[in-house]
Amino acid sequence: MSLLEKLSNTLSETAKSLGKKSSEFVEISKLSLNAQKKQDKIQDKYEQIGKYVYSKLKRVSYITREELEPWINEINALEGDIDRLEKMALNIRNIKHCTYCNIELDDDANYCPLCGKYLN
Numbered sequence: 001m002s003l004l005e006k007l008s009n010t011l012s013e014t015a016k017s018l019g020k021k022s023s024e025f026v027e028i029s030k031l032s033l034n035a036q037k038k039q040d041k042i043q044d045k046y047e048q049i050g051k052y053v054y055s056k057l058k059r060v061s062y063i064t065r066e067e068l069e070p071w072i073n074e075i076n077a078l079e080g081d082i083d084r085l086e087k088m089a090l091n092i093r094n095i096k097h098c099t100y101c102n103i104e105l106d107d108d109a110n111y112c113p114l115c116g117k118y119l120n
């Protein structure tokens with residue numbers, strides 16, 4: 001489960017228990033949906049790459065990075081977008097997180113346990 005799905009699900013439970021839909025919940029849901037669409041686009045790109053590689057290697061024995069470059073760039077851009085959406089969700093929820101790898105942290109954490117960056 002992605003970070004956004006997790007945030008969205010937790011909030012969904014909270015909203016249910018309170019018997020109301022908070023604006024926070026609506027905002028996070030929007031971000032989550034947006035991220036899901038981008039994730040679907042990435043899957044499409046993977047499929048296109050797979051088809052391209054398969055049909056090419058059926059005919060010749062090599063493939064170059066240049067041929068796949070446009071897809072690689074598009075996937076990188078989409079991953080960057082998803083990163084930004086996750087950061088926005090963490091900020092809305094006011095959850096302490098590593099700004100480098102986006103993981104959720106304990107309130108009293110000074111260093112990210114994943115990348116080791118100092119966080120103030």
Ligand SMILES: [Zn+2]
Nearest residue numbers: 098101112115
């Ligand atoms: Zn980190």
